[in-house]
Amino acid sequence: PASQQVADWETEPQVMTLTKEQIPLMDGDVIFYMVSNWGDTEGSAIQEEWTGHPLWQTLQAVQHGAVHPVNEEHWNLGGGIQAANRMLDDLYHFFLPDEPLTAPGAAGFPVTIRHKFGSTEIAEEPTRVVTLGYSEQDPVLALGVVPVAVRDWFGDQPYAVWPWAQDELGDATPEVLRMPFGELNFEAIAALQPDLIIATHSGITQEEYETLSQIAPVLAQPAEYPDFGVPWQEQTRLIGRALGREQRANELVSEVEAQIAAARAAHPEFEGATVAWAMPADGTDQFWVVGPNTPPLRFLAALGFQYPAEIAAVVGKLDSAQISSERLDLLDTDLLILRVSSPEERVAIEGNALYRQLAVAQEGRTIFFVGSDDPTYGALSFSTVLSLPYVLEELVPQLAEALGRR
Numbered sequence: 144p145a146s147q148q149v150a151d152w153e154t155e156p157q158v159m160t161l162t163k164e165q166i167p168l169m170d171g172d173v174i175f176y177m178v179s180n181w182g183d184t185e186g187s188a189i190q191e192e193w194t195g196h197p198l199w200q201t202l203q204a205v206q207h208g209a210v211h212p213v214n215e216e217h218w219n220l221g222g223g224i225q226a227a228n229r230m231l232d233d234l235y236h237f238f239l240p241d242e243p244l245t246a247p248g249a250a251g252f253p254v255t256i257r258h259k260f261g262s263t264e265i266a267e268e269p270t271r272v273v274t275l276g277y278s279e280q281d282p283v284l285a286l287g288v289v290p291v292a293v294r295d296w297f298g299d300q301p302y303a304v305w306p307w308a309q310d311e312l313g314d315a316t317p318e319v320l321r322m323p324f325g326e327l328n329f330e331a332i333a334a335l336q337p338d339l340i341i342a343t344h345s346g347i348t349q350e351e352y353e354t355l356s357q358i359a360p361v362l363a364q365p366a367e368y369p370d371f372g373v374p375w376q377e378q379t380r381l382i383g384r385a386l387g388r389e390q391r392a393n394e395l396v397s398e399v400e401a402q403i404a405a406a407r408a409a410h411p412e413f414e415g416a417t418v419a420w421a422m423p424a425d426g427t428d429q430f431w432v433v434g435p436n437t438p439p440l441r442f443l444a445a446l447g448f449q450y451p452a453e454i455a456a457v458v459g460k461l462d463s464a465q466i467s468s469e470r471l472d473l474l475d476t477d478l479l480i481l482r483v484s485s486p487e488e489r490v491a492i493e494g495n496a497l498y499r500q501l502a503v504a505q506e507g508r509t510i511f512f513v514g515s516d517d518p519t520y521g522a523l524s525f526s527t528v529l530s531l532p533y534v535l536e537e538l539v540p541q542l543a544e545a546l547g548r549r
Contacts, residue, residue: 144168144170144171146168146170147159147168147171163193163196163198164198166193166196166198166199166201166202167198167201167202169202170202170203170204171204172203172204172209173204173209173210173211173237174202174204174205174209174210174211175211175212175213175218176190176210176211176212176213177212177213177214177215177218177219178190178212178215179215180367180368186367187368187374187436187441188435188436188455191435191441191444191445191450195414195415195444195447195449197414197415200414206408208401208404211233211237212376213230213233214229214233217229217230218230218233232389232390233393236390236393236394236397251387251389252265252266252267252268252387253265253266253267254384254385254387256362256381256384256385257365257366258362258363258364258365258366259363259364259365259366260349260352260353260361260363263356263360263361263362263363264360265339265360265362265385266360268386268387269288269337269338269339269385269386270338271291271335271336271337271338271339272288272290272291272337272338272339272340272341272386273290273291273292273320273332273335273337273339273340273341273359274290274292274293274294274341275294275320275327275332275340275341275342275345275347275355276294276341276342276343276344276345277294277296277344277345277371278296278344278378278525278526278527278530279341279342279343279344279378279382280293280303280304280308280317281307281308281525281527281528281529281530282375282378282379282382282383282392282395282527282528282529283341283382283386284304284308284311284312284529285308285311285379285395285527285528285529286379286382286383286386286388286391286392286395287311287388287391288386288388289312289313289315289317290317290341291317291318291335291337292317292318292319292320292332292335292337293317293318293319293320294319294320294322294345295319295320295321295322296525297515297521297524298515298516298521299516300521302315302316302317302319303317303319304317305518305521305522305525305530306518306533307518307522307529307530307532307533308529308530311529318335320332324346327347327351327354327355329354329355329358332355332358333358337358337359338359338360339359339360339362339385339386340355340358340359340360340361340362341362341382341385342355342361342362342363342364343362343363343364343373343378343381343382344364344371344373344378345363345364346370346371347361347363362381362382362385365377365381368436369436369460369461369462370462371437371438371462372436372437372438372462373438374438374441375399375438375441375442375526375527375528375531376396376400378527378528379392379395379396379527379528380392380393380396395528396528399528399531399532402531402532402535403442403445403446403531403535406446406535406539407445407446407447410446410447410539410542410543411447412543412546412547413446413447413448413542413543413546414447415447415448415449416447416448416449416477416478416546417448417449417450417451417476417477417478418440418443418448418449418450418476418477418478418479418480419432419433419450419451419454419473419474419476419478419479419480420432420433420439420440420479420480420481420482421433421466421474421479421480421481421482422481422482422483423483423484423488423492424465425484428467428468429465429466429467429468430465430466430467430468430471430474431463431464431465432454432457432458432463432464432465432466432473432474433462433463434455434458434459434461434462434463434464435450435454435455435458436460436462437462437463437526438525438526438527439523439524439526441526442523442526442531442534446539446542448478451473451476453473454473454474457473468495468497469497471495471497471498471501472497472501474501474503475501475502475503476503477503477508477546477549478503478508478509478510478542478545478546479501479503479504479508479509479510480509480510480512481509481510481511481512482511482512482520483511483512483513483514484513484514484515485513485514486513489511489513506548506549507545507548508545508546508548508549509545510538510541510542510545518533518537519533519534519537519538519541522534522537522538523538
C-alpha cells in the first residue's frame with residue numbers, strides 16, 4: 144500500500160511504529176501478522192488488544208477474511224532454506240489451498256519440533272499415539288488419527304470423547320487413562336507401546352518429560368506459553384506437524400477461524416463488552432477466576448469480548464487466581480460466566496447478598512453452567528479445533544441473549 148512504501152530502503156526506516164489511531168495505515172488486500180511471546184504471554188495480550196480494536200474491524204483485509212497469522216520463527220527469525228520452504232508452504236495454504244504440498248504418502252519425516260523442554264525428533268509417521276494432555280484427543284481425531292489411549296479430564300464421556308468429536312471417533316475404543324494431575328502411571332503408558340506421546344495440554348514437569356521420553360518421543364508444549372495456555376491454533380498445527388498432517392491442520396485452523404470471524408461480525412454487541420469466568424472454590428469463601436491467557440478466554444476475546452484489566456492484575460501470568468467474596472465487585476462485568484458444582488450451589492450464589500448487588504446479577508447477564516457434564520461447558524473448557532464450532536452453535540446465542548439485557 145502507498146502508505147507503507149518508502150523511496151529508499153537504505154536511508155529510510157524499514158519498520159514503522161504505529162499507534163492504534165493509525166491502524167488504517169496497516170490496510171492492504173492481504174495482511175500477515177506475527178506475535179512475539181518472549182518467555183511470557185504479553186505478545187498474545189497485545190494481539191487481542193489490537194485485533195479487538197474497532198479500527199481493526201474497519202480494515203478491508205479483516206472484512207474480507209484476508210488476515211493470516213504467521214509463525215515468527217520462519218517469517219522473521221529464520222533466514223535459511225527451511226524457513227523459506229515453510230513460508231512457501233504457508234503461502235500455498237493461504238492462496239492455493241487445493242494444491243497438494245506433497246505427494247501422497249510423503250509425510251516429511253523425520254521432523255523435529257522444539258518445545259519448553261528442548262526438542263523432539265519424530266523419525267517416522269506415528270501409528271500408536273497416546274494423548275496424555277487433557278484435550279489433545281480432539282485435534283488428533285480431527286486430523287484423522289485415532290489414539291490408542293486418551294487421558295480422561297472430566298465429564299465421564301464415552302472413551303473420554305465428547306459429543307462434538309464422536310463422529311471422528313467412530314466405533315474405535317481407545318483405552319481411557321484415568322490419571323489425576325501429577326500422578327502419571329508410567330508403567331501403564333509404557334505398556335501401550337506408543338510411538339508418540341502428545342502432551343501439549345498436560346502440565347508435565349521436566350522430570351516427567353524425561354521419564355516419558357524413555358518410552359517414546361514426547362510432544363510437549365511450546366516454551367512461550369504457560370501450562371494449559373497453548374492457543375488452539377498452535378496446538379492443532381503442532382500436532383499436525385507431529386503426525387505428518389500439517390497441511391490438513393492449517394486447513395482446519397483456517398476453517399474454524401473463519402467461523403469465529405463470521406460469528407463476531409454477526410454480533411457487533413460483543414465488541415468491547417467485558418467478560419469474566421469464575422467458579423466457587425470448594426469449601427471456602429473464595430472464588431476461582433479464570434485468566435485471560437487460557438484457551439476459553441482467548442476464544443471469547445476472538446469474538447470481540449474484553450478481559451477487565453482489574454481482574455488481569457489479580458490473575459497475573461497464572462491460568463487462574465482466587466478472590467474473596469468481598470471482591471465479587473471485580474466480577475461486575477457486561478457478561479459473567481459462573482460454573483457451579485450443583486443446583487444447590489447456584490441457589491446459594493444467587494442468594495449471596497454481595498452477588499445480588501452486582502448489576503450483572505440484577506440484569507440477568509450471568510450464564511450458569513451447573514455440574515461438569517454440560518456439553519457446552521465442556522466444549523468451552525476444551526476450546527479445541529473440534530469443540531469451538533460446537534461452542535459457536537450452542538453458546539453464542541446465549542451470549543447474545545444475556546448481553547441484550549443491558
